Amino acid sequence: ETGVTQTPRHLVMGMTNKKSLKCEQHLGHNAMYWYKQSAKKPLELMFVYNFKEQTENNSVPSRFSPECPNSSHLFLHLHTLQPEDSALYLCASSQVRLAGGSYNEQFFGPGTRLTVL
Amino acid sequence: DQQVKQNSPSLSVQEGRISILNCDYTNSMFDYFLWYKKYPAEGPTFLISISSIKDKNEDGRFTVFLNKSAKHLSLHIVPSQPGDSAVYFCAASGNYGQNFVFGPGTRLSVLP
Secondary structure (H helix, E strand, C coil), rough: CCCCEEEEEEEEEECCCEEEEEECCCCCEEEEEEEEEECCCCCCEEEECCCCCEEEECCCCEEEEEEEECCCCEEEECCCCCCCHHHEEEEEEECCCCCCCCCCCCCCCCCCCEECC | CCCCCCCCCEEECCCCHHHHHHHEECCCEEEEEEEEEEEECCCCCEEEEEEECCEEECCCEEEEECCCCCCCCEECCCCCCCCHCCCEEEEEEECCCCCCEEEEEEEEEEEE
């Protein structure tokens, strides 16, 4: 596997289900991200993890729970979602340079298309 | 209110000609900008970046121009090829940070 992979690619779930999205990066990066893209809306940053530590939570509802067990893996645990949470969920990674500024080109996975019934 | 705007939802260009995609931003703290290309059923692919210390950056057929006073950047593709047909997003961040704000995208169609 190369780049950033995401599983599953498609997910349909009911509002009472619990499911998890998985992301794995094979680029040796030290930062990972979750984004949401709803229909006809721009990509929205949800969470940022640097060196496995969450550094950004853009006012995301608690029914979305991220987990980053190591710098290569990122999960998004979902529970009691609403139909308006149906969207494309994208994972990305980047290499954060701590000295001399950080030029953070982010590399994206293919996304998980989530439908909440 | 959108901080990053791409006012043209779509653009059609003849193969071999120049494609110009535009992006405007409102936050004067933005100092680092990226362009991405996205094909259907794939994630966005990084194309080119520019920091606020420059006004131009080139990579092959792709050139990005930054006009800080106008808070405007543009992506030029020369010559355009049918494989360039995709949705193009610009993204901006402040303090060279990781919190990128994305525009809504422009769908480019390059006609043979």
